[in-house]
Amino acid sequence: xxxxxxxxxxxxxxxxxxxxxxxxxxxxxxxxxxxxxxxxxxxxxxxxxxxxxxxxxxxxxxxxxxxxxxxxxxxxxxxxxxxxxxxxxxxxxxxxxxxxxxxxxxxxxxxxxxxxxxxxxxxxxxxxxxxxxxxxxxxxxxxxxxxxxxxxxxxxxxxxxxxxxxxxxxxxxxxxxxxxxxxxxxxxxxxxxxxxxxxxxxxxxxxxxxxxxxxxxxxxxxxxxxxxxxxxxxxxxxxxxxxxxxxxxxxxxxxxxxxxxxxxxxxxxxxxxxxxxxxxxxxxxxxxxxxxxxxxxxxxxxxxxxxxxxxxxxxxxxxxxxxxxxxxxxxxxxxxxxxxxxxxxxxxxxxxxxxxxxxxxxxxxxxxxxxxxxxxxxxxxxxxxxxxxxxxxxxxxxxxxxxxxxxxxxxxxxxxxxxxxxxxxx
Amino acid sequence: xxxxxxxxxxxxxxxxxxxxxxxxxxxxxxxxxxxxxxxxxxxxxxxxxxxxxxxxxxxxxxxxxxxxxxxxxxxxxxxxxxxxxxxxxxxxxxxxxxxxxxxxxxxxxxxxxxxxxxxxxxxxxxxxxxxxxxxxx
Ligand SMILES: [Zn+2]
Numbered sequence: 001x002x003x004x005x006x007x008x009x010x011x012x013x014x015x016x017x018x019x020x021x022x023x024x025x026x027x028x029x030x031x032x033x034x035x036x037x038x039x040x041x042x043x044x045x046x047x048x049x050x051x052x053x054x055x056x057x058x059x060x061x062x063x064x065x066x067x068x069x070x071x072x073x074x075x076x077x078x079x080x081x082x083x084x085x086x087x088x089x090x091x092x093x094x095x096x097x098x099x100x101x102x103x104x105x106x107x108x109x110x111x112x113x114x115x116x117x118x119x120x121x122x123x124x125x126x127x128x129x130x131x132x133x134x135x136x137x138x139x140x141x142x143x144x145x146x147x148x149x150x151x152x153x154x155x156x157x158x159x160x161x162x163x164x165x166x167x168x169x170x171x172x173x174x175x176x177x178x179x180x181x182x183x184x185x186x187x188x189x190x191x192x193x194x195x196x197x198x199x200x201x202x203x204x205x206x207x208x209x210x211x212x213x214x215x216x217x218x219x220x221x222x223x224x225x226x227x228x229x230x231x232x233x234x235x236x237x238x239x240x241x242x243x244x245x246x247x248x249x250x251x252x253x254x255x256x257x258x259x260x261x262x263x264x265x266x267x268x269x270x271x272x273x274x275x276x277x278x279x280x281x282x283x284x285x286x287x288x289x290x291x292x293x294x295x296x297x298x299x300x301x302x303x304x305x306x307x308x309x310x311x312x313x314x315x316x317x318x319x320x321x322x323x324x325x326x327x328x329x330x331x332x333x334x335x336x337x338x339x340x341x342x343x344x345x346x347x348x349x350x351x352x353x354x355x356x357x358x359x360x361x362x363x364x365x366x367x368x369x370x371x372x373x374x375x376x377x378x379x380x381x382x383x384x385x386x387x388x389x390x391x392x393x394x395x396x397x398x399x400x401x402x403x404x405x406x407x408x409x410x411x412x413x414x415x416x417x418x419x420x421x422x423x424x425x426x
Numbered sequence: 427x428x429x430x431x432x433x434x435x436x437x438x439x440x441x442x443x444x445x446x447x448x449x450x451x452x453x454x455x456x457x458x459x460x461x462x463x464x465x466x467x468x469x470x471x472x473x474x475x476x477x478x479x480x481x482x483x484x485x486x487x488x489x490x491x492x493x494x495x496x497x498x499x500x501x502x503x504x505x506x507x508x509x510x511x512x513x514x515x516x517x518x519x520x521x522x523x524x525x526x527x528x529x530x531x532x533x534x535x536x537x538x539x540x541x542x543x544x545x546x547x548x549x550x551x552x553x554x555x556x557x558x559x560x561x562x563x
Contacts, residue, residue, distance in 0.1 A: 368434045368490050373434050373491065377464045380464065380467065403466065404436055404467070405434060
């Protein structure tokens with residue numbers, strides 16, 4: 001018998017009460033924040049009280065770099081990971097032995113959800129190291145009993161050879177890297193029939209449905225979105241099931257909420273759309289309470305056809321801090337990707353550049369692949385205009401489009417640098 | 427009919443020279459070349475003495491290119507030759523999409539490269555008028 005939503009939420013409430021008390025007792029900064037908000041642990045009696053707890057932001061974590069928010073003595077910590085500090089100070093995340101085990105369990109569940117078993121061969125092409133992607137999937141796949149090939153990212157030709165020779169069935173990497181693998185396979189006439197891939201688990205970046213189609217076609221597999229954040233543990237927080245209609249987040253480990261731009265709760269009783277906010281329920285070394293992810297998505301508790309009782313988040317549609325404001329118009333890079341991916345041969349490699357002349361100007365560079373290359377200048381200009389037209393329809397903003405040679409846009413091996421905002425340098 | 431390779435390039439200083447180097451440095455001779463610009467990008471059309479090798483070099487350099495067939499015509503290197511060929515084609519209602527010419531080692535002869543909308547027919551009418559069509563260059 002599956003638990004009802006009510007039962008699940010009740011047990012989440014119990015874990016929350018425990019976790020709030022634990023955080024109050026062990027993390028001075030959390031205690032201070034709650035005091036400032038006028039909340040004591042005893043005020044939190046269940047899930048319904050969660051909105052009384054103040055939010056935690058990335059800035060809070062950064063200000064306590066590196067050891068300021070650890071709830072346990074350092075001798076209980078067995079591992080650190082760190083998020084890529086694109087803005088300077090990184091966020092350090094500690095794990096106890098138990099945290100590592102739980103994390104492995106979550107990734108094991110994710111792999112099970114996408115149909116992997118101990119018979120599978122899992123190639124982990126996420127980077128290994130401070131970045132959580134590689135080791136997260138690695139431990140999960142091992143816990144599942146699958147055979148892990150820890151290739152890490154990079155050395156793509158060798159990776160293709162391994163995919164082929166070792167008959168990898170399950171690939172884990174970023175979606176950009178998956179696309180790069182498929183592109184290189186094509187360029188080197190490696191047929192997908194020579195591979196044994198069944199599925200791919202792709203995350204650490206937001207990616208569009210069109211990109212999914214391309215990866216699936218290019219690698220001959222079923223692509224699943226996996227969600228995670230270093231601050232919460234890394235990958236394994238949420239996973240798509242075979243319904244491909246949202247990502248289940250493990251309700252015994254996380255409470256997921258959505259909030260609007262003013263910080264008002266919109267999940268459960270509300271519309272369910274907004275910025276994702278997570279609370280961990282079982283972490284020892286660094287529990288987080290109401291962590292604002294800046295990821296824009298939605299939450300639903302509606303029953304899923306796959307039978308998993310865990311609530312689903314929608315695919316990430318953008319990040320609130322990714323949003324570009326160009327001439328007063330909100331632009332999400334994901335919207336641009338959506339447009340590009342609709343055009344055959346366009347969009348695997350593109351870059352969005354925002355600059356300011358007198359007004360802001362938005363430019364999209366698109367690499368001309370062999371597929372779209374034409375010997376006729378007028379056809380190329382038509383293509384350029386078609387992209388402009390479609391971007392205008394999507395954004396209500398005129399966009400400069402520049403066709404460039406293949407290889408002019410950096411090939412990401414980790415996270416893609418799709419957006420260059422030159423206005424910030426001014 | 428002559429094989430031609432068209433290459434997409436960024437229209438920036440030095441890029442054409444780089445392209446020629448990619449091919450030339452590896453022992454392939456570019457016999458004829460035309461650059462067409464359109465703002466930020468350009469197209470280079472070329473005829474080489476070893477198209478297979480040229481394409482392998484381009485592929486290796488990661489460039490976008492395409493092989494196509496064009497018409498190669500040997501004509502007198504003197505005023506009016508081009509006009510004569512153009513009028514033969516227009517009389518037969520054949521459109522010239524683009525053309526470029528270059529002089530050859532053969533004295534007083536030039537080679538004209540033509541992209542037409544009906545290759546077969548163009549060859550037929552030009553041959554009828556005694557124009558020599560090149561199989562290769
Ligand atoms: Zn499901």
